[in-house]
Amino acid sequence: MTQATTLNRPLSAAEMDAFGQELDALRSRTMAQVGAEDARYIRRVVAAVRYIEAAGRALLFFGAFPPAWVLGTLLLGLSKILENMELGHNVMHGQYDWMRDPQLNGKTYEWDIVATGDNWRHTHNYKHHTYTNVRGADDDIGYGLLRLFPEQRWRPFFLFQPIIAVIFALLFEWGVAIQRLELGKYFSGRKTKAQLAEEFRPLGRKMRRQIVKDYVVFPLLAGPFFLPVLLGNVVANIIRSLWTYTVIFCGHFTADAETFPKSVLLNETRGHWYLRQLRGSSNLSGSKLLHILTGNLSHQIEHHLYPDMPARRYAQVAPEVREICTRYGQNYNTGSMLKQFGQVVWRILRHALPSRPGVVTPLVQPVGEAA
Amino acid sequence: MNSLSSPARLLGAAVSAPVFDFWSRQFGSIQAWDRCLARVVARQQESANAVSLTLQPNRRFGGFEPGQHVNLTAEVEGVRVTRSYSFTQPPRADGLLRLTIKQVEGGKLSTALCALRPGAVVELGEAYGEMNLPQGPGRYLFLAAGSGITPLMSLSLALEQNPQAEATLVYWAQQRAELCYAEELRQLAARLPRLRLHFVLTREPLRLAGELARRLDAGLLETLAPDLDALQVYACGPRGFVDQARLLAQGRALRFHGEAFTPPALAPGGGSVRVTLRASGRSLDVPSGVPLLAALEAQGLRPESGCRMGLCNTCACRLVEGVGQNLNNGETISEPGSELRICTSAARSDLTLDL
Numbered sequence A: 001m002t003q004a005t006t007l008n009r010p011l012s013a014a015e016m017d018a019f020g021q022e023l024d025a026l027r028s029r030t031m032a033q034v035g036a037e038d039a040r041y042i043r044r045v046v047a048a049v050r051y052i053e054a055a056g057r058a059l060l061f062f063g064a065f066p067p068a069w070v071l072g073t074l075l076l077g078l079s080k081i082l083e084n085m086e087l088g089h090n091v092m093h094g095q096y097d098w099m100r101d102p103q104l105n106g107k108t109y110e111w112d113i114v115a116t117g118d119n120w121r122h123t124h125n126y127k128h129h130t131y132t133n134v135r136g137a138d139d140d141i142g143y144g145l146l147r148l149f150p151e152q153r154w155r156p157f158f159l160f161q162p163i164i165a166v167i168f169a170l171l172f173e174w175g176v177a178i179q180r181l182e183l184g185k186y187f188s189g190r191k192t193k194a195q196l197a198e199e200f201r202p203l204g205r206k207m208r209r210q211i212v213k214d215y216v217v218f219p220l221l222a223g224p225f226f227l228p229v230l231l232g233n234v235v236a237n238i239i240r241s242l243w244t245y246t247v248i249f250c251g252h253f254t255a256d257a258e259t260f261p262k263s264v265l266l267n268e269t270r271g272h273w274y275l276r277q278l279r280g281s282s283n284l285s286g287s288k289l290l291h292i293l294t295g296n297l298s299h300q301i302e303h304h305l306y307p308d309m310p311a312r313r314y315a316q317v318a319p320e321v322r323e324i325c326t327r328y329g330q331n332y333n334t335g336s337m338l339k340q341f342g343q344v345v346w347r348i349l350r351h352a353l354p355s356r357p358g359v360v361t362p363l364v365q366p367v368g369e370a371a
Numbered sequence B: 001m002n003s004l005s006s007p008a009r010l011l012g013a014a015v016s017a018p019v020f021d022f023w024s025r026q027f028g029s030i031q032a033w034d035r036c037l038a039r040v041v042a043r044q045q046e047s048a049n050a051v052s053l054t055l056q057p058n059r060r061f062g063g064f065e066p067g068q069h070v071n072l073t074a075e076v077e078g079v080r081v082t083r084s085y086s087f088t089q090p091p092r093a094d095g096l097l098r099l100t101i102k103q104v105e106g107g108k109l110s111t112a113l114c115a116l117r118p119g120a121v122v123e124l125g126e127a128y129g130e131m132n133l134p135q136g137p138g139r140y141l142f143l144a145a146g147s148g149i150t151p152l153m154s155l156s157l158a159l160e161q162n163p164q165a166e167a168t169l170v171y172w173a174q175q176r177a178e179l180c181y182a183e184e185l186r187q188l189a190a191r192l193p194r195l196r197l198h199f200v201l202t203r204e205p206l207r208l209a210g211e212l213a214r215r216l217d218a219g220l221l222e223t224l225a226p227d228l229d230a231l232q233v234y235a236c237g238p239r240g241f242v243d244q245a246r247l248l249a250q251g252r253a254l255r256f257h258g259e260a261f262t263p264p265a266l267a268p269g270g271g272s273v274r275v276t277l278r279a280s281g282r283s284l285d286v287p288s289g290v291p292l293l294a295a296l297e298a299q300g301l302r303p304e305s306g307c308r309m310g311l312c313n314t315c316a317c318r319l320v321e322g323v324g325q326n327l328n329n330g331e332t333i334s335e336p337g338s339e340l341r342i343c344t345s346a347a348r349s350d351l352t353l354d355l
């Protein structure tokens, strides 16, 4: 089952260093070009988000007329996808901090989604990006709900996983929102009720704000068309959830994506860290439109190597990253959305049942072995 | 649900600051949620290399006193750049502000500002600075060199509203073409015998009546202000000039107030620098050239951090003033308002962080 063993070869310590240096050099070369063009781009994204949202909401006010409802809902969903992915996600990584615009600042940006920016900065920017696919350190592996890798312990609960995965996808926005609360700790008694209540407070505020905005204020503004607008908002949020779920799962849970034991973190070098990011991530090939709509997470590999590089630059560095990977005998995991998501679905189904880990190529070549 | 009672609050729940600001600008307004934007309404060439901009601020502007400065921010090639400029007029009844921008050679922002035309929009911070002119009797000696004239210009104009104050303004420039407000000042002095005016030109071959050509020294001070011990001296200009003025006046004049524009001096690696944490009101000495996060932690502080490798942005905080260095690529960071990742950045001068 672990095809991965044949795709990658372990690197010697010297190769690992050289690999890291090449990726560092690529980063410096690219960052030196970042400037006015990138600023113009992100401002255009902001404008697109605002105009598409306005158009969508305006059409929804005529939601009693079905074509207007359909188009309005799609546009609102599209604007939310853009805001979530190409704007919010990337800005919160600090990709545009160099512009020094307080409204595009990585530490303070607040996105149009129920998860608070602060919680997400912790679970995503810090934990997921530092400990990518490290079991027990990166909570994004299955979000504590799904068993996607044979290394995760099987329990009968996972038999329901195919259904749970669908519900999770529909409510993904809410799942991400409560991730930081680590409810597992509460249920197993490692967190008190008071602690949980305290942690929930800012999240509760954000949730209320989102609910009031999408499900109260805008429907009320529509007067007699309260219901169609309410429904349009619900559906738009679900569309966004389904899309982000798909993109994110394709990024780390395809057939060849690897997970790692915590021991890899010991004395990890820069090159080693890069290698782990590479082996834990997978890309989506496709058109420019696909890249924009995924917030360039279609370039998940490049994003994990360079999380604070303006995402529109990933397409530019990708060929070079790929070439470096080839030279070092590493698989560059990419494929169409259909192929990659098919593999994700297979993982969800397969590992609902008991499964045993196969042999995995180590990242580092054991000392004393010839290349 | 009390929070749902008023329509205004409901609307407030649906609109956020970035959304409000975006649509406001799209409709050509400078009103903003919580920022002070200002529109350029007039532009005047003030000297060979300086321009005065008259600005109309939005409702967020908090007012100012003559002699104060303000941080002005504008976008240059996609990057926001902030510099401090002085108000060069006292507050006006129509609420308009005048700032004078001297074009610095190679200066990104000053070059962009000097090219601004009416209609352009910039952002203003809050007014600051202690060099003011209290109401009531007072005798002043204003020493201005180069662009140091700007705060002293608004103080000179403020004399009109303060009938018991009198002042001598001495204004140094290298050449006549570099003098700002020459005509405006002459007219003011003609109107106001309480203001005595001296232009000093250090590199002008021909002098006109009333112009001097001497550097600031004890002899000159003796001539211009024989009663120094009854005067309050305000000096503004380059560091060397202000230091010289301080040397001559401090301890002799009634009061001395100096303001110098200087870039911070770079500390050598291993030397010690003073880090001021503005939000927590602390200030401590750390070795220059070592990661700031580690240096602060060594002193018992616990700034927010995550990956500790310059990756997750958790430790980022705003540089208020000073020079930092990114230890990963050696780049120095001195632009106020830049985000500094303190886990991989070191202090290269005394610096202030918004932490």
Ligand code: FES
Residues within 6 Å of the ligand: B304, B305, B306, B307, B308, B309, B310, B311, B312, B313, B314, B315, B316, B341, B342, B343, B344
């Ligand atoms: S702690 Fe992660 S960037 Fe500094």
